Amino acid sequence: MAEDEKKxxxxxxxxxxxxxxxxxxxxxxxxxAMHWKRVFSHAMTYVQxxxxxxxxxxxxxxxxxxxxEKLTEILHFDDYLFIVSRNLLISAIRKKIDSASIEPSTEHSETLWLPDQQMEMKELHSLIxxxxxALSPQQQQVFKLGKMEGLSYDQIAESMQITKRTVRFHMALxxxxxxxxIHQHNTKHLLAGLVLLLCLNKG
Incomplete structure (x- = not known):
């Protein structure tokens, strides 16, 4: 799109x-009508x-x-649209993952995850x-306590007898x-793997 057209x-x-x-x-x-295709394509990338x-x-x-009512405050609608869609998509994926550890336990979850998608998510979960x-012992402990057991940074710091800042450092690493x-071992489904990693909260 030319500069004049963008304007x-x-x-x-x-x-x-x-x-x-x-x-x-x-x-x-x-x-x-103007933005439907873009948002839909974004959603398809996540849920397939x-x-x-x-x-x-x-x-x-x-x-x-x-x-x-908040739209009058928006300076860059494309950025706003991306943030809204990303947050809703991640929320939807989190709900799927929280549903019986990715196992379809109800009729609704079976329609949400097709068999090949269930297998793919299990493989990604196993890969993570x-x-x-492969992490260092301290990074493993911080990650497991935070992402798998759902402890807060304060609780992890107390459990491991380290500072909250150190917890944040090891979690980031x-x-x-x-x-x-994930990138080295599964480039085909890298995006789904990163979203799963973000949402993961149980073992």
Whole structure:
């Protein structure tokens, strides 16, 4: 897109945002039509399921409509849209992971995870555990207490008899090492692995 076209597009979006903030439904419909494909593609990257991606895309725009009064404060709508969609997608994935340790236990979870997706997430989960085994002893302990047992940094510091700052340091090192490990061993599903790593909270 040329610079002049970008400027015109930005002006059009800003005008729509002002109209939407006033509750103008047609303006909202125009905004949805303008950005639907982008958000949907983003969702498909995460969940790899058309139906779920479609539902999540609807949720993203519903969230924007619900908080439309705030749109007048938005300087860069593309950045705002990305943040809203990312947060909803990660929240959805966290709920999936929290559901019986990635095992489908209900009819709903079975529709949420197709068999091949279940296998992929199990493989990624197993890969992360192997990566944890490769960490230094202190990084392992911090990661397991924080991400698998759900302890706060304060609780970890008390348990390990170290400072909270040291806990943060070892957690940062552990997460960075695991990102590198996932990248080296599973580049095909790197994004899904990183999201799983972010959301992981049980062993």
């Amino acid at each position: 015109i597009h930005s002006q059009e979006v800003n005008l729509l945002l002002l109209q939407i903030a006033d509750g103008h439904q047609p303006a909202f419909n125009s905004l949805v 399921c058309y139906t779920i991606a479609e539902e999540l895309t609807q949720d993203v725009f519903l969230k924007i409509w619900q908080y439309r 555990l192997k990566g944890v085994d 552990a997460l960075n090492s695991l990102r590198i490990y």
